[in-house]
Amino acid sequence: MSLGKVSREIMGHIMLIGLDRVAKRNAFDSHMIADLSLALTEYENNPELRCAVIFAHGDHFTAGLDLVELQPKIPQGIFNFEEGQVNPWGVSGRHRTKPIVVAVQGxxxxxxVELMLNADVVIASEDTIFGQLEVLRGIMPFGGATVRFVQAAGWQKAMPYLLTGKTFDTQTADKLNLLSEIVEKGKQLDRAIEVAQEICIAAPLAVQALLASATDAVTEGQMFAFQKMDSYLKPLFSSQDAQEGVRAMLERRLPDFKGK
Structure with a gap:
């Protein structure tokens, strides 16, 4: 039986994380879920890494959950990760603080879908077919779609797909506000890396503070986010990176941020 895992590659300040269970169309079994959590935790814990790109080997991003393998294990808490491990879907446990770009195809x-809904940037190949199929399998989405899909698309646009499990193409996903960009078939990983490289030019502490503030607004509400904003902003003004940002502006060059 093909056991799932994820590949890892470091490219400068970027960590490439690849779903690697090609024989099963990258369907998530317990092994790949665990390894993805470990890889994201490695990314989160490494101060030299500023952005992660999640992609998939083979023709398909993922066929979803391997329910045959997972069903007997779910009651044991296969999605309950150890303290300190990042939950790839961000619905419980430790949440990541650094950006993720996802590249999808097939x-x-x-x-x-729920993995990309929990990402910050999504690059989709023009041939991608999406589906939130759980209701056709006798279950419901439990990786965030009941919240994030509805937030992104709106109730009336999201429910026809959540309630029926019907699939939809890339153009529809774009209209539903689930994607950042659509690219030519086979170009999704290259474009995702380009975006990640652009993110890595920015000050990493500022990027993390921005993500935290935006997350506050989505999860806790606008007033909470405004009230907490100073707690993120003040440390940035006293950082070495803020000084470097001013110097780079005056010297008309790209900044060289150190995350300090």
Whole structure:
């Protein structure tokens, strides 16, 4: 039986994380779920890494959950990660603080849609087919789609797909506000890396503070986010990176941020 895992590659300040269970169309079994959590935790814990790109080997991003393998294990808490480990879907446990770009192609079903909904930037190949199929399997989405899909698309646009499990193409996903960009088939990873490189030019502490503030607004509300903003902003003004940002502006060059 093909056991799932994820590949890891460091490219400068970027960590490339690849779903690697090609024989099963990258369907998530317990092994790949665990390894993805470990890889994201490695990314989160490494101060030299500023952005992660999640992609998939083979023709498909993922066929979703391998329910045959997972069903007997779910009651044991296969999605309850150890303290200190990042939950790839961000619905419980430790949450990441650094940005993630996701590149998708082929089938992108169930947990795959939810994985990209939990990302910050999504690059989709023009051939991608999406589906939140859980209701056709006798269950419901539990990786964030009941919240994030509705937030992104709006109730009336999201429910026809959540309630029926019907699939939809890349153009529809774009209209539903689930994607950042659509690219030519086969170009999704290259474009995702380009975006990640652009993110890595920015000050990493500022990027993390921005993500935290935006997350506050989505999860806790606008007033909470405004009230907490100073707690993120003040440390940035006293950082070495803020000084470097001013110097770079005056010297008309790209900044060289150190995350300090």
């Amino acid at each position: 089938f992108c079903y169930t947990a795959g």
